Amino acid sequence: MNQLDVVTGGAGFIGSHLVDALIEAGREVVVVDNLSVGRLSNLERHKANPKIRFVQGDVADRALMRDVLAGADRVFHLAALADIVPSVQNPERYFDANVNGCYAVAEAARINGIRRVLYAASSSCYGVPDRYPTPESSAIDPRYPYALTKNLGEQILLHWSQVYGLPVVALRLFNVYGPRARTSGSYGAVFGVFLAQMLAGRPLTVVGNGEQSRDFTYVTDVVAAFLAAAESDRSGEVYNVGTGSPVTVNRLVELIGASQVEHIPKRPGEPDCTCADVTRIRQDLDWQAKVPIESGVANLLENLDYWRDAPVWTSDQIAEATSDWFKYIKA
Numbered sequence: 001m002n003q004l005d006v007v008t009g010g011a012g013f014i015g016s017h018l019v020d021a022l023i024e025a026g027r028e029v030v031v032v033d034n035l036s037v038g039r040l041s042n043l044e045r046h047k048a049n050p051k052i053r054f055v056q057g058d059v060a061d062r063a064l065m066r067d068v069l070a071g072a073d074r075v076f077h078l079a080a081l082a083d084i085v086p087s088v089q090n091p092e093r094y095f096d097a098n099v100n101g102c103y104a105v106a107e108a109a110r111i112n113g114i115r116r117v118l119y120a121a122s123s124s125c126y127g128v129p130d131r132y133p134t135p136e137s138s139a140i141d142p143r144y145p146y147a148l149t150k151n152l153g154e155q156i157l158l159h160w161s162q163v164y165g166l167p168v169v170a171l172r173l174f175n176v177y178g179p180r181a182r183t184s185g186s187y188g189a190v191f192g193v194f195l196a197q198m199l200a201g202r203p204l205t206v207v208g209n210g211e212q213s214r215d216f217t218y219v220t221d222v223v224a225a226f227l228a229a230a231e232s233d234r235s236g237e238v239y240n241v242g243t244g245s246p247v248t249v250n251r252l253v254e255l256i257g258a259s260q261v262e263h264i265p266k267r268p269g270e271p272d273c274t275c276a277d278v279t280r281i282r283q284d285l286d287w288q289a290k291v292p293i294e295s296g297v298a299n300l301l302e303n304l305d306y307w308r309d310a311p312v313w314t315s316d317q318i319a320e321a322t323s324d325w326f327k328y329i330k331a
Contacts (some may be wrong), residue, residue, distance in 0.1 A: 002073035002115075004028045008059045008105065009079030011038030013180045014120065014173075017219050018076060018226055019043065023051060025227075032068055033079065034058045042180050059101035065108035074116040074230055077105045077157075080150065082182075087146035088324050094149045102153030106160040106168075114166070116230050119157050121170040122150040123215075123240065123274060133277035136172070136238050143269035144329055158236060167235040171225055174242030174276045177296065178219030179303050190214075190249065194256055195300065196310035204258045205315050206249055208266035213246035215274045218291035228285040242276025243289040255297040264315050267322065269329040 010031030127141030142148040161168040
């Protein structure tokens with residue numbers, strides 16, 4: 001059997017951890033990344049390894065993807081633009097990367113007869129759910145362009161599975177955290193914001209009263225879900241990837257050990273809770289999260305150097321950076 005995998009977005013946060021696991025499993029890997037978000041330093045440990053090849057390019061480049069996927073066995077499609085505010089400010093970039101990119105990957109995979117396609121979908125497609133835990137059958141209700149484009153990409157790949165028989169599995173990821181999480185660019189994920197603030201001796205900016213809860217899922221558990229899906233014979237399926245055990249932001253502050261917090265306004269379009277119903281993935285793929293939040297946060301605190309150069313957000317800077325969020329997104 002062919003042992004070649006393609007990982008789009010493989011220099012990014014989740015992608016680089018996935019590359020580590022694939023190399024450890026003895027696979028050959030081609031990483032495709034335009035480095036708009038990813039960093040070559042995330043792949044530094046594999047620099048001298050002949051089993052990995054890096055291609056700097058855009059996943060929306062159809063000719064490139066046809067060439068890169070030629071001869072591959074599996075493709076893990078993780079390349080995407082993330083974050084809410086930039087997607088509101090510049091939806092065209094998000095459609096190019098997240099929708100056109102999925103089309104390019106789907107069609108290149110079809111043309112090249114790829115055996116397995118694994119897609120990093122987003123739980124943001126559920127919007128503000130009316131059921132907790134939230135099953136895959138819940139209504140799709142994206143509240144901002146990022147969520148919409150990630151779901152449109154999912155629909156493209158599943159449609160290619162339905163029409164052309166392309167073997168696709170989409171994993172709807174819930175609140176992934178861990179080492180190598182993005183630290184630069186726009187105001188984004190809570191862990192990067194909090195850890196940089198803590199290192200700078202600044203108060204942690206807690207949205208609302210901090211009692212909102214999130215299904216924080218450690219990156220190695222997410223990688224294990226991708227591998228389980230890749231090694232299964234399931235096709236045309238969607239699975240939630242989360243712990244099913246939400247943690248409040250206040251609990252997160254407690255685990256980090258911060259002594260000061262500053263409360264900032266609650267934002268429209270954000271759910272009070274995210275909580276994955278993981279019944280289907282546990283039954284079909286025999287997967288469940290193994291890393292408790294206490295262990296995950298402790299690991300981050302042991303590797304704080306990664307966040308020393310991250311931007312330190314103040315409440316005033318956050319208010320300015322998220323002004324379009326309040327302007328355009330409705331509750």
